Amino acid sequence: MNFSDTIGISAAGMQVQSKRLQVAAENIANAETTGTSPGSDAYRRKTITFKEMLxxxxxxxxxxxxxxxxxxxxxxxxxxxxxxxxxTKGMVKMPNVDTMTEILDTHEAQHSYEANLNTMQITRSMLTRTINLMK
Known part of the structure; x- marks a missing residue:
């Protein structure tokens, strides 16, 4: 594995964690969004899943x-x-969003993003040191 592979892996990790943060933020923003007409559905929580790419x-x-x-x-x-x-019974459908779950998900995504960023910075530092040794 070379330096560009490592940077690419970290970049992919940062990209998916950024999307994860976006989904959680959308869920939090809509945690009280109900329907507008009698019996209509409220906002439905969004989920995100990942896959391995080879x-x-x-x-x-x-x-x-x-x-x-x-x-x-x-x-x-x-x-x-x-x-x-x-x-007709006076009942309103409320979103299936648990704000605390979403907040915890944003914290986990943030930590994963930071770990990928640190890996990228360490890789860049190693590459810079290697280039300096070759001078």
Whole structure:
């Protein structure tokens, strides 16, 4: 494995963690977004999954986003007969977003992003030292 492979692997890791942060931020931003008409669905939490990618020419494995899907768990029902999305019983479908879970996910993504960034910086430093030795 050479330096450019290492940097490419770290860059791929940073890219997917950035997308993970984006998905979690969208979920947090919509944690209270309900439907607008009686009985309509609320915002449905988004999920992200990753996949391993193999570069056959170099034999290097990296990571990529496999899919951004939707969490199919049930909506929480809240009694609010004055809400525009309330059904005939006064129940409103609330988003299936747990803000604490999303915050924890953002912290984990941040740490993974930073680990990839550190790896990239160390690789760059090693490459610079190697070049300096050759002078």
């Amino acid at each position: 570069d056959r020419s170099t034999g290097v494995s990296t990571v990529a986003v496999r899919d951004i899907g939707e969490d199919q768990s049930d909506f929480e029902m809240r009694y609010d007969p004055s809400h525009p999305a309330a059904d």
